[in-house]
Amino acid sequence: MSARAQRRASASGRRSASHDVLILGSGIGGLMLALRLADHARVLILTKKRADDSNTNWAQGGIAAVFDREDSFAHHEKDTLTAGAGLCDRDVVRAVVREAPERVRELEALGVGFNHAGQGFELGREGGHSRRRIVHASDFTGRAIETALLERVHAHPNIRLEEDQLAVDLILDSRLRAPRRAAGGARGRSRASAAGGSRQGGNDACWGAYVMDRATHRIRPVTARATVLATGGCGKVYLYTTNPDVATGDGLAMAFRAGAALASLEFVQFHPTCLYHASARTFLISEAVRGEGAVLRTLDGTRFMPGVHPLAELAPRDIVARAIDREMKRRGDPHVWLDLSHVPAERVRKRFPNIAARLLELGLDLTKDPIPVVPAAHYMCGGIQATLSGRTSLPGLYAIGEVACTGLHGANRLASNSLLEALVGAHHAADEVRVRLAAAPQAPRAEAWRAVGTRPPREAVVSDHNWDSVRRVMWDLVGIVRSDERLAFASRRLRLLSEEIERDYERLRLSPDLVELRNIALVGSLIVASAMRRRESRGLHFNLDHPRPVAAWGRRTVVQERGKGRGGALVFGSDRHL
Ligand SMILES: Cc1cc2nc3c(=O)[nH]c(=O)nc-3n(C[C@H](O)[C@H](O)[C@H](O)COP(=O)(O)OP(=O)(O)OC[C@H]3O[C@@H](n4cnc5c(N)ncnc54)[C@H](O)[C@@H]3O)c2cc1C
Secondary structure (H helix, E strand, O other), X not given: OOHHHHHHHHHHOOOOOOEEEEEEOOOHHHHHHHHHHOOOOOEEEEOOOXXXXXXXXXXXXXXXXXXXXXXXXXXXXXXXXXXXXXXXXXXXXXXXXXXXXXXXXXXXXXXXXXXXEOOEEOEEOOOOOOOOOEEOOOOOHHHHHHHHHHHHHHHOOOEEEEOOEEEEEEEEHHHHHOOOOOHHHHHHHHHXXXXXXXXXXXXXXXXXXXXXXXXXXXXXXXXXXXXXXXXXXXXXXXXXXXXXXXXXXXXXXXXXXXXXXXEOOOOEEEEEEEEOOOOOOOOEOOHHHHHOOOXXXXXXXXXXXXXOOOOHHHOOHHHHHHHHHHHHHHHOOOOXXXXXXXXXXXXXXXXXXXXXXXXXXXXOXXXXXXXEEEEEXXXXXXXXXXXXXXXXXXXXXXXXXXXXXXXXOOOOOOOOOHHHHHHHHHHHHHHHHHHHHHHOOOOOOOOOOOOOOXXXXXXXXXXXXXXXXXXXXXXXXXXXXXXXXXXXHHHHHHHHHHHHHHHHHHHEOOOHHHHHHHHHHHHHHHHHHHHHHOOXXXXXXXXXXXXXXXXXXXXXXXXXXXXXXXXXXXXXXXXXXX
8 A cells, every 4th residue: 555545544544533723735834834733732734635736846946035144134125025016014024034044944954955055055046136045955945845844744643644635615613503404505505615604794713624535525524623724826727827736726715705805816926937848737947047147038039138127037027927928929929038058057957957857858958958938827926814823814714825915925926935934924823823722612513514416527528628718718818917808808707607617516516626626716706806906007917907006006905705605795995904
């Protein structure tokens, strides 16, 4: 029996127990929080595929932290605030930047092998950073972190990690207390799960999640006194993305259906340089490659970034991505070139062994050949509105890492600040969750999930078509450059698609595919709704009909469902609720 199967088998014997803490997701946020809590509490981590299927595992560049003598906290703060275009929370920026060196040293103590130069860390440089401050493990920093943390997690007796467990919806207090209804109502209620109920003012408490075993498709309630969403990003909402398949925005969708407030969803970061190659699914060419001197050229060899921004190729990502998009559209070219051929080959191979090796497999030599690249959806700057310690608008529900919106990134994330945010968030969330555990009673018993849909899932070809439609609408109409007309069209298309997907959700036997499809359709709709609301251009949100920033819009867009069940009203507000 494989190690993976053994973990699943051993887990299945203990399925019904209630836990102190349920963590959904096994990226840097979830794993780090589990390690911080495990000496005080019993922690269950559930993750929807393999333990290392996460955005974390794919991170190449590294973690931003001030270690260089030429650098200072003030510089790192300033760079973060500049990228964030007026929407960062200054207190959060200050706290994260100042804690960064300590959190990085802790990671190293846990076994992550960062590169060193002389006495200190070898520091890379990336777009938007005015100094060298990217701590890295060659160009596979994320894999080094994921591997080290997983080793520690597996070794800890108070942590259990179960793979192939897909959280479908959150368990809410109001649903536990709601009076039982007649068959029709109860069916709707159980399937609607967290989406409706007798929630008051969005303050429903969370007691765990309904979770599907990917092998059997059976759904069970898993209760806990504290539930943490560490489910990462939503790149799969877009047709082209650097994210792995697990990034379907499940945490955002579950939290929204439960009534939590979500913020800044219009700010989706597109990475400027994803490899454009017929045989490579998604492969990122790290920003650090431009940090080491790579330049961008159109297909006729013309360098175009110096005329766009004083930092040229090292301008913030949104500016580089928009410039590439403009050149491609203007010339009708399918990609642009990334050229590192003028940098000494030995230096390139030493700094980027992973990227160079992958490209060689595809017949491209990073040290000599121009590399074909296009922008692709990369990072969600918005998320579940949360404090730095993960507190959300629902008692008992916490959110950390990419799924959360703490105010660090504002309207645009500074490169390599996201692994850092997850690290610092996990550190603070551990304190916050411990306070909850000291006061909260045992989780109440949750009713079993009652499957209502009995019809077999749709043919793969139909389901694939819906996946493709949602993702194409988002790519074509809600991408790097938006307009009022494109957004309105996207909104109408997504409404039709969502209605059909909701009908399937009610009638068909649930499958992981349908659960995820429903989530990308919802998250796509929320991104569109947030983008339509922001009638200006700022940071990552660029609208041709409102091309400039407007001072009155210097606040976050908040979206929250207050209606009952699906299709409930979206409520937009400004900032600060927590
Ligand atoms: C190619 C690439 C390169 C990057 N490079 C960098 C970089 O150099 N520096 C940097 O700071 N950031 C980088 N990022 C961003 C960074 O990797 C992520 O923001 C960060 O890893 C997020 O960590 P997380 O713990 O929040 O989520 P993730 O690491 O994405 O983990 C989410 C976890 O939740 C699980 N999950 C999701 N939904 C469910 C569900 N319904 N039920 C159960 N489990 C679920 C997933 O399977 C996964 O285990 C990069 C991202 C990518 C894709």
